[in-house]
Amino acid sequence: MGAGHPLTLKWLGIDTYQEAVIYLHRDCEVCRSEGFEAQARVRVEAAGGQIVATLNVVDSDILAPCEAGLSVVAWRQLRVADGDTVRVSAEPPLDSLVALRGKIYGRRLDAAAMRAIVDDIAAGRYANIYLAAFVAACAGGRLDVDETVALTRAMVDAGQRLDWGRAPIADKHCVGGLPGNRTTPIVVAIATAAGLTMPKTSSRAITSPAGTADTMETMAPVELDLPAIRRVVEREGGCVVWGGAVGLSPADDMLIRVERPLGLDSEGQLVASVLSKKVAAGATHALIDIPVGPTAKVRSPQAAALLMTLLEHVAATLGLSTRIVLSDGAQPVGRGVGPALEARDVLAVLRREAGAPADLAERALMLSGALLEFCGAAAEGTGIATARGLLDSGRAWRKFLAIADAQGGFREPPRAAHVRVVDAPCAGRVGAIDNRLVSRIAKLAGAPRDAAAGLELFVKVGDRVDAGAPLYALHAESPGELDYAFDYVAAHPETVVVLPA
Amino acid sequence: MGAGHPLTLKWLGIDTYQEAVIYLHRDCEVCRSEGFEAQARVRVEAAGGQIVATLNVVDSDILAPCEAGLSVVAWRQLRVADGDTVRVSAEPPLDSLVALRGKIYGRRLDAAAMRAIVDDIAAGRYANIYLAAFVAACAGGRLDVDETVALTRAMVDAGQRLDWGRAPIADKHCVGGLPGNRTTPIVVAIATAAGLTMPKTSSRAITSPAGTADTMETMAPVELDLPAIRRVVEREGGCVVWGGAVGLSPADDMLIRVERPLGLDSEGQLVASVLSKKVAAGATHALIDIPVGPTAKVRSPQAAALLMTLLEHVAATLGLSTRIVLSDGAQPVGRGVGPALEARDVLAVLRREAGAPADLAERALMLSGALLEFCGAAAEGTGIATARGLLDSGRAWRKFLAIADAQGGFREPPRAAHVRVVDAPCAGRVGAIDNRLVSRIAKLAGAPRDAAAGLELFVKVGDRVDAGAPLYALHAESPGELDYAFDYVAAHPETVVVLPA
Structure with missing residues (x-):
């Protein structure tokens, strides 16, 4: 059967969000000889690699029968240019779809089945409808503890894993759902000013109006590659960068592309997503903040207790120490909601401005104090005072500026028109x-x-x-x-x- | 906010299978003023109607900023031509997505929530990932009896409903999973030869190699509109046509577009799909064949009993009489598997050829006999003999030819190259x-x-x-x-x- 005759690539520039799509003319030889139909999953091979893409059949003169077009994401993944050639062939049905269907029908996934699914997802072999079905089949408490461990471990193994050659490596995470609760840049500044190592990789927003990476990006570059991140961390002891550029948990990045439009972020996926990224980032000590409130993501102390138990069990199984803090999730934190508006609040706290939001400052100090104690940088009971000293003295602000500089240069967040x-x-x-x-x-x-x-x-x-x-x-x-x-x-x-x- | 400036349509001929997609240039005014991003769901208004489509942003010269392209299915839905104009505006988030997320998280759907979801699906307002998430959230026994009733009723109400002005109206359905088990054209021929009214609307294949409509289409046209179906049924008492052309259960037709690539056909959806189409088609008496075998869709007598109970309960709630027959599902039926090959078997049985597959003939007679008795066209215990008489005398074959003629003309099925x-x-x-x-x-x-x-x-x-x-x-x-x-x-x-x- 082989991969057929080569097709010449033509730039169509069609942005399908993140789904890899190949456009072939209805009369192209490979369509006819292979009997491809619209929506088939096909293998696309270029000089620099291969991907699996969804086929869209074209019946107009935007393509000649000997040409192929690619969606923007597929074009990037294959690192091709106008006029390059690709070969297209049938992609055998994915074995892991049998396991996926089993899960949808209510059967448990063992570690091997979970790994097969996650590996296919990480490699980009799942079309969006498969991702959506997987996410829906695992939501609503339908992943048990062992499945959640298996999912987390498979997610870690499917991507890069950083090793900092030392311990402790501090990390923090907020389970989210609380607008404006942007403590991370402040906590990193305080923790690294206290001498801790905190290479923080953050995510962009999934269903929220801002992720930490989105906010930090309004103050400094965040899309650093791994050698750049290492340089920043070696020099300053910490960073606040976008994790997606490093490929720490590529399967999670793929799942986000359907979780976001679906507005889903379910418990098992949440635990696997959070912990896989911490483990892959080389963290040894992770502080996890769970805001609880009637309109927060976690709505009751009972739900928080269940989530804590699951987070602690899965983290322990993967060798990650965790300390979990429940915080007040009754209302937004700070003044701003949105990347730049939240950055303004962060800067006001770090610069000790008169109008700085006190609630954001107190939360950041509480979390920093807990992290300093957890990682042995402050005696139990003295963490908050130590953190406050670092903030009030301006050392945290200077450290933040130094980190922003190391990441490519500090800048003031923009204002809306x-x-x-x-x-x-x-x-x-x-x-x-x-x-x-x-x-x-x-x-x-x-x-x-x-x-x-x-x-x-x-x-x-x-x-x-x-x-x-x-x-x-x-x-x-x-x-x-x-x-x-x-x-x-x-x-x-x-x-x-x-x-x- | 309004619907922005009109855009001129350009035929791109991109076949996205069945998802409505609109292609807009990155620099078009509506993209900039509305801040649309790739994958947004937008409303597209043309002279003849409006649809909701997924946005793909284009950054090349296949479109000018004042032009818009549509996927083939969107082009057809809007009945537009090259050079027509459309207006594009933001589509507010669908309220029913809240109910969908609730279901994914494990909450029951009440009748109103189910109706909201089904109405949005039937109107084409669900992107494929929403459909996939809905199907996965309802599979594996996660629809209870009341939810299945609500789903079925909502599916009926979302489409056309036929009224034949008489009773009984006979129907039959096989739960499937048994290759080559193409009894329907034979049963319709026998039942209508016996004087029953049997306006059979069939489906195309979802996950199987052939649906009854696919097989019938190799022998006669099946894409008839409603007036044409009425003419055929008035003249001959029955038909075998594709139900999709009539819009009997448009929500089900939408769901199939993800069930097929996912290879899913779960119990609750199956019951709702089957019964909604029977009720919408105006049936009063439905005979349902459930083949049971280790590699059939229903694998054990226990599973068959559960499915029977659910089918009978939901049908009774909707006022449809059912008789359910469990049959041997150990191996394929007849010789052929695939539309034309199955049609050859059907024709061999109807024409009483020497080499006709005996197993197909006996099954068709068994089902026809049960249907004749169920609808009062034969006394209990005499149905099979009556059916055999109609087949052996050639009356069923002549009736089949008359039906095929009325549908547009009989033809012999094709042979493969x-x-x-x-x-x-x-x-x-x-x-x-x-x-x-x-x-x-x-x-x-x-x-x-x-x-x-x-x-x-x-x-x-x-x-x-x-x-x-x-x-x-x-x-x-x-x-x-x-x-x-x-x-x-x-x-x-x-x-x-x-x-x-």
Whole structure:
């Protein structure tokens, strides 16, 4: 059967988000001889490698029968140029789909089956519908503890694994769901100022308006390759970079491409995602923050306890020490929600500005203190005081600037072109702020794609406000997005509830 | 916000299988003003209607910034032509996705939530990954009885519903998984020859090498619209047409587009799919055949009993009378597997040819007899004899020809260009035939896309064979597919097991 005649690549520039797609003319020889139909999964071989892609059959003159087009992601994966040649052949059905179907039908996945699925995912052999089916089949408590361990281990093994040649290697993670809770850059600055090694690899937003990598990117470059990361960490003891550029858990990066549009982030996947990236990043000590609140990701102390147990068990099985902190998840943290707006809060805390958000500072100090104690850089009971000393003295700020410089240079976060304020409908007291609605509005305004977009909160729960006083502002880069977010605001007055005085 | 400036349509002819995709240039005004990104779901409005499509952003000269392209299915849905204009606007997030996420997380769907999901699916508002997640979340026994009833009812209500103004209206269905088990055209011929009304709407293959509609299409046109179906049924009392052309259960047709590549056909979906189409087709009496065997879809009497209970309960709730027959699913039925090869078997039985497959004839008579008794066209205990009389006298054959004529004209099924025989490796007795492998091989040979492709079995379980005697033949339209199927045959000698004598 072989790989057929070579086809000449033509740049079509079609961005399919992250699915590898190949475009072939209906009359191309390989389509006819192999009997390919639209949506077939085919193997595409170029000089520099091979991928599996979904076939879209083209019946127009944008391609000649001897030409092939690729989606942008496939073009990048194969590192090809206009006029290069590729060969296309049938991709045998994936063996791991049998295991996937078994899981969908309710059967347990053993370690070997889980590994087969994860390896195929990491290699890009799963079409989006397979990824979506896998994610849905594993959500809702349908991964047991052993399956979660197997998933985590397979995710680690499918990617790069860093070794720093020393211990402890500190890490932290927040389970999320709390807009504006951007403590990581502050914690890294304090921990490394205290002498800990903390090579922090962060993610971009999945379903939230900003990930730590998105926020850090408004202050310094984050897409560093591994040698660059090593140089930064050797020099400064820590970094805040995007993990996706290093391929620490490529299967997780693939799953995110369906979790994001589906708005899913389920327990077993969450544990595997978090812990696989910590283990792959070479961490020995991971501090995990779980905010608990009625509109946070984790809504009750019972749910938090279950998640803690699972995180601790899986981490221990993989040889990672964890300390878990439950924190207040009742309302957003700081003022800004969105990459640049959150960066402004981070900078205000590090620079000890008068108007810096106190809640963000206190959370960062609490977490830094716990991490210093956990990693032996402060005696039990003295961590917070040590952290506060490092922040108040300006040492944490200087360390942050040094890290940003080492990553490629510090910069001030951008400001949005359009701002619109939402006022209090009446005088009274702020009764509640809905985390989920705040996140949604920030996203409708353009975050995280537009780094400067998002939402700026002027009030906290319990604050007294006058009628017409500003509650929050929308920041957007286009009038369309500002209008769109504002329409949503108008339809959802419960975002910030003002109880009449 | 509005729908932005009009864009001029350009035919790109990209076949994305069945997902509606719109292609817009990166610099088009609506992309910039709305901040659209690749994979966004957008509303596309044309003169004749509107659809929801997935956005692919294009960065090349195949489109100008003022132009838009559509995938083939979107082009058809909107009934547009080159040069027509469309308007594109943001599609608000679907409310039913909240219910979908709830189901994925393990919550029950009430009737209203199920209806919201099914209505969005039927209207084409679900991207493939949402469909895949829904199917996976409902598989493996995760739909309870009430949810299955709600799903079935919502599927019926989302589409056309036929009313024949009389009773009984007979229908039959086989739960499938048994290659070559193509009794429907024979049963319709016998039942209508007996005076019953049987307007049979059939489906195309989902995961099998042939659906009844695929097989019938090799003998007569099956894509009839509703007025044409009514004319056929008024004249002849019955038909065998493709249900998809009539929109009886459009949500089910959408789900099939992910069930097929996923190879999924789970219990709750199966029951809802089967019964929604029967109810929508106006049936009052449905005979359901469940073949049971180790490599059939239903593998044990226990599984069959569970499925029977669910089918009967849901059907009764929707006011449909059912009679369920369990049949032997140990091995394929007839000789042919694949649309045209199965049609040859059907014709051999109807024409009472000497070499007609006896097992297919006996099954068709058994089912026809049960249906005649169930619908009151024969006294209990006399159905099979009545059916045999109609077949042996040639009345069923003449009725079949009349139906085929009324549908647009009878034709002989095609023959494949390439045939290759697989021989017995040794002398002995045929010990087993694996239904699943037989189906897979027929599909690798090109069925059901190539109507003439598939597999022709020369032996039954228990037959004695000499070394080198032909066991079965592969039929394909291209040498590549023949080779591909043969490679699989060589790797799977257990397809037809010959026990040495």
